Amino acid sequence: MHFGPHLLLAALEGLVTSAVLALTALGLSLVFGVMRVVNVAHGEFFMLGAVLAWAISTAISGHPAIGFLAALVLAPLIVGAIALVAERLVLRRLNYNPEATIVATIGMLYIIQQLALTFYGPEARPVEPPFSYRILLPWFGYSGYKLSVIATSALLLVATWLVLTRTKIGLVMRATQYDSETAQAFGIPVDRVYGGVFALGAMLAAIAAVLIVPISQAHYLMGQDPLLLSFIVVIIGGLGSLRGTVVAAVLIGLSDGIISVFFSPTLAKIIATFLVAMVLVFRPHGLFGTASR
Amino acid sequence: MTDKNGFFDLSKSTLSRRTALKGLAAGAGLAVAPGFVRYSQAQSSAPVKIGFQSHRTGIGAAYGRWYEKTTAAAVKAINDAGGINGRPVEVVIEDDGTDPARGAEVVGKFATQHKTDIVFGTLFSHVVIGSAPAAGEAKIPYFVVSEGHHVASTKLNRYVFQPGITDVKSQIQSMAPWIAANAGKKVTQIFPDFAFGYDHRDYLPPALKAQGADVIAQIAIPPTESSFTKYFPQIPAETEVIYHVMVGPAVLTFVKELGEFYGSNRPQLFGFMDSLEATDINSPGLEFLDGSHFWEGSPRYAQPDDSAAQKAYRAAVGIDDNGAAVGDPKDVSTASHMFGCWETLYVVKKAMEDAGYKGPEDRAKLVEATEALTEFAEGPEHPQGPKTFNGKIHQCFGIQNISKVEGGKLKVVHKTKIEDGLYEPEGDYTTQAL
Numbered sequence: 001m002h003f004g005p006h007l008l009l010a011a012l013e014g015l016v017t018s019a020v021l022a023l024t025a026l027g028l029s030l031v032f033g034v035m036r037v038v039n040v041a042h043g044e045f046f047m048l049g050a051v052l053a054w055a056i057s058t059a060i061s062g063h064p065a066i067g068f069l070a071a072l073v074l075a076p077l078i079v080g081a082i083a084l085v086a087e088r089l090v091l092r093r094l095n096y097n098p099e100a101t102i103v104a105t106i107g108m109l110y111i112i113q114q115l116a117l118t119f120y121g122p123e124a125r126p127v128e129p130p131f132s133y134r135i136l137l138p139w140f141g142y143s144g145y146k147l148s149v150i151a152t153s154a155l156l157l158v159a160t161w162l163v164l165t166r167t168k169i170g171l172v173m174r175a176t177q178y179d180s181e182t183a184q185a186f187g188i189p190v191d192r193v194y195g196g197v198f199a200l201g202a203m204l205a206a207i208a209a210v211l212i213v214p215i216s217q218a219h220y221l222m223g224q225d226p227l228l229l230s231f232i233v234v235i236i237g238g239l240g241s242l243r244g245t246v247v248a249a250v251l252i253g254l255s256d257g258i259i260s261v262f263f264s265p266t267l268a269k270i271i272a273t274f275l276v277a278m279v280l281v282f283r284p285h286g287l288f289g290t291a292s293r
Numbered sequence: 294m295t296d297k298n299g300f301f302d303l304s305k306s307t308l309s310r311r312t313a314l315k316g317l318a319a320g321a322g323l324a325v326a327p328g329f330v331r332y333s334q335a336q337s338s339a340p341v342k343i344g345f346q347s348h349r350t351g352i353g354a355a356y357g358r359w360y361e362k363t364t365a366a367a368v369k370a371i372n373d374a375g376g377i378n379g380r381p382v383e384v385v386i387e388d389d390g391t392d393p394a395r396g397a398e399v400v401g402k403f404a405t406q407h408k409t410d411i412v413f414g415t416l417f418s419h420v421v422i423g424s425a426p427a428a429g430e431a432k433i434p435y436f437v438v439s440e441g442h443h444v445a446s447t448k449l450n451r452y453v454f455q456p457g458i459t460d461v462k463s464q465i466q467s468m469a470p471w472i473a474a475n476a477g478k479k480v481t482q483i484f485p486d487f488a489f490g491y492d493h494r495d496y497l498p499p500a501l502k503a504q505g506a507d508v509i510a511q512i513a514i515p516p517t518e519s520s521f522t523k524y525f526p527q528i529p530a531e532t533e534v535i536y537h538v539m540v541g542p543a544v545l546t547f548v549k550e551l552g553e554f555y556g557s558n559r560p561q562l563f564g565f566m567d568s569l570e571a572t573d574i575n576s577p578g579l580e581f582l583d584g585s586h587f588w589e590g591s592p593r594y595a596q597p598d599d600s601a602a603q604k605a606y607r608a609a610v611g612i613d614d615n616g617a618a619v620g621d622p623k624d625v626s627t628a629s630h631m632f633g634c635w636e637t638l639y640v641v642k643k644a645m646e647d648a649g650y651k652g653p654e655d656r657a658k659l660v661e662a663t664e665a666l667t668e669f670a671e672g673p674e675h676p677q678g679p680k681t682f683n684g685k686i687h688q689c690f691g692i693q694n695i696s697k698v699e700g701g702k703l704k705v706v707h708k709t710k711i712e713d714g715l716y717e718p719e720g721d722y723t724t725q726a727l
Contacts, residue, residue: 006526013523064577122354124542128577134553140525143553216519219542221351225519260523265515 005139006261014257015250016146016215019153020208022249024226025233026160026242027204033240034177034197037091037101041108042205043227044116045083049075049206050218051116054125065130068214076206083202087195096194109223116220129214149211156207157246164242173197177240232272236279238289248287340383341376341645343368343638344403344412346424351391352516352541353417355571356627360414360438361386363631366609367638377642378650385409393423400424404431410653411436411641414634417540418443418489425449432727434659436641438633440464440590442492445688447720451727454663454687457637458590458630459680461492463714464693466500468588471695471707473504476561476586477533480506483524485540486513493538493565508536516541521550528560538565545572552581562586566593566629573617573625575701582698586706589694590629591677592616594702606635606676615702632677639674640666640682640689657727663687664723681711685721690714 028042052075057067086108094100133144164170175183176193184190205226216222233252237244252272259268279286345364348357368382376382385407389396396415403409404427411434415421418441425443428435429450436454437444442462444455472480482497484490490513498508512527518541528535539547548568551559562585574582592599593616595607610631611619618624640663648655648662664684671679680691690711696703 009526010523013520017520117350122350122357123571124355124545126545126576132578134556136556141553141556142522143550216546217543221542222519257523261526265518265523 002139005137007258008137009140009142010258010261011254012142012146012257013261014254015150016253017256018250018253019150020212021226021229021233021253022157022246023153023208023211024205025230025237025245025249026157027201027208028230029234029237029240029242029245030204031198031201032234033242034173035091035096035194036098037096037198038098038105039198039201040102040105040227041086041112042105042201042230043223043225044109044112045079045202045223046205046209046226047116047218047220047223048079048082048112049209050127050213050222051120051220052078052206053210053213054127054218055120057127064128068127068130068210071127072207072210075210076203079206080199080203084195084199087198091198092191092194113220113223120218120220122220124217124219126217127213143215145214149215152211153208156204160204161242169196229272232276234286235276236286238286241286241288244286244288340381341378341650342407342409343382343384343641344400344407344409345384345386345414346389346396346399346403346412346420347386347414348391348416348420349386349388351389353391353420354542356416356630357388357391359571359627359631360416360634362626363610363634364414364638366611367635370609371638371642377645382638389415389420389424391417391420393419396420396424397427400427400433400435401431404428404433408653409433410645410650410656411659413637413641414438416440416630418492419487421453422449422488425453428452432656433653434656434663436637438630438637439489440630440633441489442496443488445683445686445719447686447718447722451660451722451725454640456640456663456666456669456680456682456687456689457635458633458689459691459693459714460688461489462496462716463688463690464588465493465496466716467693467709467713468695469497469500469506470504470713471709472534472536472563473501473506476563478506479529479531479533480508480536481510481512481528481532481534481560482508483512483514483528483535483537483539485516485538487516489540490516490538493536497536514539514547519543519546521547522554525551525554532560534561534563535559536563537568539568540570544568544570545576548572548582549576549578552578555581557581564588566590570627570629571625573623574698574703583700585698587696587698587703588629589696589703589705591632592694592696592703592705593626593628594696594704596705600671600676602671602673602676605673606632610635636669636675636677636680640669643674660727679711681715683718685723686718687722 024046031037031039053071056071056074060067060070090104091101129145135142135144172188172193176190180190233248237248256268347361368384372381387399389399400412403412413436415437416439418439421437421439422443429452434452438457440458440461442460444453445460484493494511510529512524514524565588595614612626613619616626616628644659644663648658650659666682669675669680678692680689682689693709694705695707697706
């Protein structure tokens with residue numbers, strides 16, 4: 001294959017990775033930014049989204065698009081509810097202590113994973129894409145659905161950004177992130193904001209999973225890769241910085257796609273990890289993170 | 294709510310980043326942490342105890358489930374017919390997570406805690422290779438159903454046997470003439486990047502060379518990979534045949550993305566059924582497979598010329614004419630491999646009877662009795678077909694099927710002969726001490 005089409009394919013593959021990664025990492029970044037909680041169970045919320053998407057789309061008969069759209073709406077809501085319950089039952093009782101919440105979310109990771117194994121089983125199960133249009137380029141064919149994933153993810157990212165910057169909910173969240181004690185003093189229900197943010201973070205991961213599951217199937221161990229990649233993205237972009245998270249996701253996704261296609265996927269992972277190390281050494285707050293005040 | 298410890302104070306962001314890193318390290322640690330192990334007491338030695346090392350979880354889970362079904366059916370058939378040496382057979386299952394390190398632990402558990410007579414049933418080649426030393430050390434016979442060449446290569450040890458399924462080197466050698474004559478001469482190989490894939494990588498090029506065909510590119514893909522399109526540009530444009538064999542939970546994605554990449558304008562495809570085991574070939578997006586060919590160990594779909602033994606075997610295991618579980622057409626079996634469990638258990642029965650096997654003290658006798666076997670006739674005990682067994686390399690040799698995808702089914706179009714797959718032994722296990 002010639003260089004041009006080769007690069008195009010690499011960029012497309014990279015953008016699909018970026019799209020999903022940006023949504024997942026945004027959830028992780030949001031939870032950390034507002035709550036200062038490192039959610040190790042984040043990947044499991046991603047997995048739950050995919051597993052629920054399978055359950056919902058198989059329960060609904062008819063055109064695959066109906067089942068998929070139902071999954072796109074219901075799966076994140078259910079995951080959000082589960083996250084909210086987990087937040088109320090566990091994180092709040094630990095007073096959001098950073099060390100304790102890490103251990104607690106590790107526990108949640110295991111519990112969710114084993115429950116999925118028990119009730120869903122160890123198989124990888126496919127979800128039918130809502131449409132299966134194949135775009136025929138002169139050099140190769142490409143899945144139309146994959147392109148729609150990129151577009152949907154971009155829309156959702158813009159929507160999240162609008163919510164955070166233009167709405168009262170966003171204002172409240174930003175105020176809590178900036179200084180929770182003062183926010184509380186001004187009558188912001190910080191406690192409820194925390195619950196909402198944790199649920200929202202999990203829902204973003206679940207949406208990303210519903211989008212990707214027609215491409216890569218639901219499996220109970222599928223949460224591990226997104227978790228590690230999200231951490232990489234969040235560290236490179238700067239903890240708590242949404243702009244940094246999106247930029248880093250596109251950077252990591254594209255470099256992963258391009259390096260994987262031209263060299264090897266292993267090299268792509270090596271470079272991403274190396275980048276994390278370099279960022280930590282030379283720009284400890286990430287590319288867009290704010291330095292200590 | 295008060296913030297006594299300053300956890301929400303943004304000025305402590307350095308501490309928080311460190312905290313984040315701790316979380317990252319903890320997350321990475323989880324990926325390698327072993328799961329729980331279940332302990333149970335050794336029981337009386339009355340039944341023959343078979344330790345079944347099963348891939349219940351991990352990337353081999355679909356195989357593990359069907360290996361368990363097949364094993365349960367074979368054990369029931371053996372017990373209904375009076376057991377082994379008049380003793381009932383009892384299967385003890387341990388999950389190895391499709392992981393070599395846990396595989397070795399499981400073998401150790403069978404030998405020392407469950408005190409089983411043998412260990413049986415492993416498929417994934419890296420687990421077999423990881424577990425074999427533990428079996429050799431414990432001097433417990435280890436009957437695998439793996440199809441990798443590692444047993445026959447004589448690089449493992451005297452306690453490891455593969456009497457129920459032909460190894461990859463032999464499979465490739467017997468099919469290479471058909472590939473070169475019917476599919477094409479310029480072959481690009483796609484294989485999983487671990488032991489089993491390396492058998493394909495190493496033995497296909499010489500086998501094709503002998504037939505005047507060439508492997509022009511070899512593409513290794515990690516078995517845990519979840520997206521494949523990025524590998525396809527490496528397939529050279531002049532490729533006439535893509536020879537594909539993939540494993541793991543993402544095989545359906547692999548085949549689907551291959552279809553998206555090529556559409557109907559594709560090179561010839563010759564695949565190992567591994568690329569689609571436990572997966573419906575009529576899944577949406579797989580239409581492009583129509584007319585392509587697959588290796589099958591034992592045919593998934595019932596064939597018009599099926600023997601009575603094959604029909605009885607399918608009924609006993611509980612698969613319908615489409616190779617799916619009776620009553621659940623979506624639960625597709627791993628028909629190409631799981632017959633090996635059935636046949637291996639009958640080989641164990643024969644060897645135990647020949648050895649007059651009484652208990653673990655007779656394990657060495659069992660090894661020698663297995664090595665003395667030479668042939669297995671086609672019949673209810675060997676429904677896949679007749680086999681020969683080479684006791685020096687602990688490997689059996691049988692027929693292979695080449696099937697064509699036609700109208701949403703797989704139809705056997707060619708059956709190889711046992712002689713097609715025979716090769717010079719690379720060593721001799723019988724010279725090793727027991």
